[in-house]
Amino acid sequence: MSQNTEPDKASFSATRVFLRGVILTLPLSIAVIPWGILAGSLAVEAGLIDFQAQAVSAIIFAGSVQLVGMGLIKAGASLTTLLLTTLFLTSRHLLYSATMRSRISHMPIHRRLLLGFLLTDELFAVCSHQTRKEFNFWFAFGAGFSFYLIWQMATLGGILLGKSIPNLDQYGLDFAVAATFIAIVLPTIKKLSVLITVVIALVFSVIFSVLNIEGGIIYSSLIAMSCGYAVSIIRKEAL
Amino acid sequence: MSWSTLLLMAAVVFISRYLFLEPRLPLRLGPKILHFLHYTGPAALTAIWAPIVFHREGELNLAINNPYFIAAIIAAILAVTTRNVLLTTVLSMALFFMTRYLLTATG
Structure with missing residues (x-):
């Protein structure tokens, strides 16, 4: 971030800015792998077929909702409980979306929808300190989309591993998230x-x-x- | 799990992420609201990591033999001194697993 010495944004090609987003998010993407493996294996434990377990990550794309949701499904919770819990767990994204409004709401609809879909804790963390001027669609898309792809691959890993390594949630993999967020928050x-x-x-x-x-x-x-x-x-x- | 359940959950998540990005939403965020939202990052991200560290196996764990606590302190020191997210994460993870292993081995 400190290397970003006000470059002439117009001289950057979209690809370069995209790659900068990918690289700056890489630490978070790596740190989320165990978490994604957990999400995949828990979905299998909750009784979902492999394809559906992958679809949960592909369509919902929200770690805490997926982990808690799979637990609730396994416990046989009602649809109302499931949706209310989802709403509570995901309500912090309303804050992210409000915080990003000044930076994203003027963009064309397909870009808004895309960044909205990709607006995880991690994408927010990477973009939250950027000023309105520094914020760039291709940077955010690179960050969000690479994170999405790694989440899908990690989930697939969890689906494949989940059956041979039961109780994957007992191994302390959740510390990766704590470590990453501590690393993002404390310097601010x-x-x-x-x-x-x-x-x-x-x-x-x-x-x-x-x-x-x-x-x-x-x-x-x-x-x-x-x-x-x-x-x-x-x-x-x-x- | 039915597909309709999955899609409903996805819709709830997507709407909460997209809602304020929609320009037609009749809402103007004034300077006071923007100032307030300035604290979203530190507040929300901390509210996610803190329970992972201190709420272990159903109870509050502030003991110094809690490997999450030990590794979190190291992560905090590394974060402030190096300001490098990847380095902080990798080193504190390594220390975390080592501590866990040692604590289990010594009973």
């Missing part, structure tokens, strides 16, 4: 308001998780964002 803490946001999000997300509160991610995010916002107003921090 440059102001007290952001530090407060992170600390509050940490405390509340853990409390909600321990209390088994559905939708804990979105509740703790909103509480933390409110606290960060309040602190920045009180301290008159510049954005």
Whole structure:
């Protein structure tokens, strides 16, 4: 990111910008492989046929929804429970979409639909610090699409492995996600308001998780964002 | 799992990702809202990683022999010092699996 010294964007070909997106997302794509394997193997454990297990990743393309959803399906939950849980788990994407509105909403419809479909935690993480000027469709598409392809391959791996390695979720592969997000979030803490946001999000997300509160991610995010916002107003921090 | 269930779940996910990207949605985000949304990244990403580290096997685990906790501290130090996502992830993962193995081996 630090090498991005305001190049003349017009001189970059779409391919080069696309590849830059692919490369900058590579750490996240690699880190998500175990998570994708888990999603594939859990889908098989939940009783889905291989083709459908792959389709879950291809069409839904949302790690937490897939993992929790497969657990619910295995437990025989009702459709209402399944959809409400999906809504809670995915509601944080509403925040991402609102945050990206100024950067994406003016694009042609096919680009909006594409970036919307690809707007995962990871794509948001990679793009969230870019200014409106820095943001580029081909960069975001490179980041999102390469991540999508790796998610599909990892899922396929999980479907194939899942049958021979039962309880793949017992091996601590989820640490990859924690490590990656820690690596993204901590260097962005440059102001007290952001530090407060992170600390509050940490405390509340853990409390909600321990209390088994559905939708804990979105509740703790909103509480933390409110606290960060309040602190920045009180301290008159510049954005 | 029926195909209609799968498609409904996908629709819920897609709509939540796309909704605010739609320009015809009658909504103008003022400077206060934009300032508030500035905290989305640190808040949401932390709310995802923190429970993975501290909520283990159904309970709160703040013990220093929690391999997730140990490796998360290392990841935090690496993240701040190297500012390299890949390096931080790979090194802390390696340490995580080593710690886990050692803790299991020593009982």
